[in-house]
Amino acid sequence: MVNNPRLRSLRERPVPTDIYATGVALHLAHIRISQTAPYPRLHFLEATDKAELICVGYLGPHLLTR
Structure with missing residues (x-):
């Protein structure tokens, strides 16, 4: 999914610029x-090495994988 621009864009989320200068991270x-539909997921970025933060990027139904 990382090589698919459409699927990658679903996982690119805003982050503080002190973590990534672009303000966006995967x-x-x-x-x-x-365990039941819609099988919600919490997508996050662990950035404790840069700013002692864990950034929550998405909370909701399972994102597309194809």
Whole structure:
């Protein structure tokens, strides 16, 4: 999905500019919140090495994978 521009754009989310100068980062890490439909996910970016932050980029139904 990282090489697919459409799928990648779903996972590129805003972040503070002290983490990434562009203000956008790819949030690939995720956890499943529930075992039932719509199978919600929480996508996040662990940035503790730069700003001691964990940025939540998305919380909602499973994002497209194809």
